[in-house]
Amino acid sequence: xxxxxxxxxxxxxxxxxxxxxxxxxxxxxxxxxxxxxxxxxxxxxxxxxxxxxxxxxxxxxxxxxxxxxxxxxxxxxxxxxxxxxxxxxxxxxxxxxxxxxxxxxxxxxxxxxxxxxxxxxxxxxxxxxxxxxxxxxxxxxxxxxxxxxxxxxxxxxxxxxxxxxxxxxxxxxxxxxxxxxxxxxxxxxxxxxxxxxxxxxxxxxxxxxxxxxxxxxxxxxxxxxxxxxxxxxxxxxxxxxxxxxxxxxxxxxxxxxxxxxxxxxxxxxxxxxxxxxxxxxxxxxxxxxxxxxxxxxxxxxxxxxxxxxxxxxxxxxxxxxxxxxxxxxxxxxxxxxxxxxxxxxxxxxxxxxxxxxxxxxxxxxxxxxxxxxxxxxxxxxxxxxxxxxxxxxxxxxxxxxxxxxxxxxxxxxxxxxxxxxxxxxxxxxxxxxxxxxxxxxxxxxxxxxxxxxxxxxxxxxxxxxxxxxxxxxxxxxxxxxxxxxxxxxxxxxxxxxxxxxxxxxxxxxxxxxxxxxxxxxxxxxxxxxxxxxxxxxxxxxxxxxxx
Numbered sequence: 043x044x045x046x047x048x049x050x051x052x053x054x055x056x057x058x059x060x061x062x063x064x065x066x067x068x069x070x071x072x073x074x075x076x077x078x079x080x081x082x083x084x085x086x087x088x089x090x091x092x093x094x095x096x097x098x099x100x101x102x103x104x105x106x107x108x109x110x111x112x113x114x115x116x117x118x119x120x121x122x123x124x125x126x127x128x129x130x131x132x133x134x135x136x137x138x139x140x141x142x143x144x145x146x147x148x149x150x151x152x153x154x155x156x157x158x159x160x161x162x163x164x165x166x167x168x169x170x171x172x173x174x175x176x177x178x179x180x181x182x183x184x185x186x187x188x189x190x191x192x193x194x195x196x197x198x199x200x201x202x203x204x205x206x207x208x209x210x211x212x213x214x215x216x217x218x219x220x221x222x223x224x225x226x227x228x229x230x231x232x233x234x235x236x237x238x239x240x241x242x243x244x245x246x247x248x249x250x251x252x253x254x255x256x257x258x259x260x261x262x263x264x265x266x267x268x269x270x271x272x273x274x275x276x277x278x279x280x281x282x283x284x285x286x287x288x289x290x291x292x293x294x295x296x297x298x299x300x301x302x303x304x305x306x307x308x309x310x311x312x313x314x315x316x317x318x319x320x321x322x323x324x325x326x327x328x329x330x331x332x333x334x335x336x337x338x339x340x341x342x343x344x345x346x347x348x349x350x351x352x353x354x355x356x357x358x359x360x361x362x363x364x365x366x367x368x369x370x371x372x373x374x375x376x377x378x379x380x381x382x383x384x385x386x387x388x389x390x391x392x393x394x395x396x397x398x399x400x401x402x403x404x405x406x407x408x409x410x411x412x413x414x415x416x417x418x419x420x421x422x423x424x425x426x427x428x429x430x431x432x433x434x435x436x437x438x439x440x441x442x443x444x445x446x447x448x449x450x451x452x453x454x455x456x457x458x459x460x461x462x463x464x465x466x467x468x469x470x471x472x473x474x475x476x477x478x479x480x481x482x483x484x485x486x487x488x489x490x491x492x493x494x495x496x497x498x499x500x501x502x503x504x505x506x507x508x509x510x511x512x513x514x515x516x517x518x519x520x521x522x523x524x525x526x527x528x529x530x531x532x533x534x535x536x537x538x539x540x541x542x543x544x545x546x547x548x549x550x551x552x553x554x555x556x557x558x559x560x561x562x563x564x565x566x567x568x569x570x571x572x573x574x575x576x577x578x579x580x581x582x583x584x585x586x587x588x589x
Contacts, residue, residue: 060086073106076114092124109145113138128198134159148173152181160196161188168219178222185215187234206267212236224249231258238263244306253303262312269316282395283338284352284365286315289404291334291354292361296402299356300332313340317380320348332357346372346390360400363407368394374422389422389456397465409468409493419459428452455479461486468492481505488527497534499527 046064050057067080079102085094100116118136139154150170157164168181191201191210201210214234220227227245234240242258291299310323322341328334334354341347350367375388397413400406461475468491475486488499503523529535 058088060088062086073104076101076103076112078102090124090126092122092127095121095123107146111143113141115139116141129196132159132197143173145174148175150179160193162186162193163188166219176222178220180218180220183215183217183219185213187212187214189213190235202268203270204268205271206264209236209267236267251301251303254306255304256306256308258307259309260311263310263314265313265315266317282350282365282367283340283348284336284350284367287336287338287352288354288363288365288407292401292404292407296356296361299329299334302329302334303331304329317383318377319344319380343369344373344377346370348372361402363399363401364397366394366396374419386425387422388425389459390420391417392420393417411465411468411492413465414462415465415470416462417460419456422456422459423453424456425453428454454482465492475501490531495531497527497529497531501525501527 043064043066046062046066048061048064050059050061052058062084064083065081067078069078071077079098079100081096081098083096085096087094097119098117101114103112103114104110116136116138119133121131121133123131135158137154137156138152141150141152143150148171150168150173152166152168155166155168163186164183165186166181166183168179170177170179172178189211190213194201194210204210212234213236215232217228217231220229225245225247227243229243231243232239232241238260240258240260242256244254244256244258247253247255304327306327308325308327310325312319312321313323314320320340320343324337324339326337328336332355334352334356336352338351339347339349346369348367348369350365353364355362355364370392371390372392373388374391375385378385378387393416395413395415397411397415399408399410399412401408401410456477456479459475459477461472463470463472465471470490470492472489473487475484477484477486483504484501485504486499486501488497490497490499501524503525505523523538526537527534528537
């Protein structure tokens with residue numbers, strides 16, 4: 043057959059295909075003898091605006107009963123061209139060393155199969171049984187090492203800008219395939235993605251209503267490599283693992299999530315995400331009929347541990363979230379350094395949260411959060427802030443003494459900081475904050491709005507009493523000091539009220555001092571802000587206000 047032409051016009055569906063340039067060459071046909079076959083043709087699809095060029099060469103052997111077919115040295119090449127095709131042209135090549143179909147025994151065997159498209163090469167050895175009744179197929183499958191980013195570009199998929207320009211540069215996959223008409227099971231799965239090794243198994247049952255089951259283990263994964271670049275680590279909001287999972291789920295189409303039926307386990311030896319490092323991570327995921335449940339833990343999390351659970355109910359019109367999380371003996375300083383790039387606090391913290399919320403997206407969930415929290419910091423140091431020193435400045439002014447020298451290593455040590463809080467529609471309310479230091483006791487109450495990130499806090503600091511002496515008629519250690527904290531999470535402001543500490547005589551002294559030294563005071567306060575962070579200088583300015 044040479045240059046044949048076939049028009050396919052389906053009047054009912056309105057579909058039209060043109061098959062042209064059909065060329066078929068074969069040797070003389072004989073049963074049980076190999077026959078060389080050479081076929082080429084071009085398919086035009088006006089509806090989808092693409093052209094398919096097909097070339098096939100093979101050796102074909104058929105028995106007289108027409109129930110046994112053997113193909114040898116088969117080569118199939120297809121080239122698809124069109125405006126909607128990535129790069130306007132995509133070529134795939136399939137080679138098979140041997141393929142045998144035995145209808146009497148209901149078996150098929152494919153040896154030396156290799157499929158190549160773009161830079162991806164898949165190899166397999168497949169056998170099939172009961173192909174007429176209950177067909178099943180099995181065999182090893184290998185995807186040779188390739189560059190995922192390069193393949194994405196070849197397929198017209200935009201590669202996102204990532205923190206690591208070399209991310210998505212290498213991958214490879216191996217597994218044993220078990221497949222039926224209605225299921226696929228990948229056993230002995232071994233996958234490489236850059237420097238991460240993943241092993242385990244995964245399966246999909248019932249293609250109409252898929253049930254996905256997986257059990258995977260990875261050695262180490264640095265998620266940050268694949269995230270967008272971060273220009274300012276200090277502005278990153280702290281997000282717990284459960285909240286991060288909830289945000290990820292909320293980004294998916296609701297109808298898609300409601301159809302999910304998943305039962306899976308994932309374990310990780312090491313994980314890094316948003317700068318935070320953790321070890322021995324376990325994630326259990328169950329999703330069915332719109333109800334998603336997870337349990338996650340990290341046995342090693344900054345010398346402590348993390349555990350949590352999440353329930354995401356998407357069966358109703360507005361999805362409902364419930365989460366429960368706990369950290370135990372977590373070291374604050376290295377955690378903040380990794381996450382924010384700097385740490386103004388150290389010590390160990392125990393904390394727990396039980397939260398609920400509703401919403402169709404991350405913003406709605408955040409603003410609707412309700413629940414309770416508790417925290418306990420042990421042996422903590424708040425750096426860049428020395429409340430005792432601020433009081434010492436006041437004492438020096440009252441006595442007309444020299445001001446204490448500035449120290450860039452100023453800090454306040456607390457043996458314990460603890461409290462509980464409620465969260466109502468994104469408003470964090472804390473009424474029982476207690477902080478204890480060797481010479482200072484602090485009680486505080488206030489709120490933080492997660493929606494606007496605004497702060498409204500009042501702290502009362504009481505200094506341990508000391509006896510008065512003949513040379514120091516006024517002692518301020520036993521008099522409470524009020525500190526007002528306002529502003530936002532990233533730019534807090536501080537106001538210090540020390541009017542109750544001063545007699546009329548001392549107020550006059552300070553007013554006189556301030557009048558003479560206002561410019562110096564402002565310069566010192568601004569310098570403190572630059573060295574220790576915004577807000578600390580406000581305390582000093584508040585201290586020297588006229589009363």
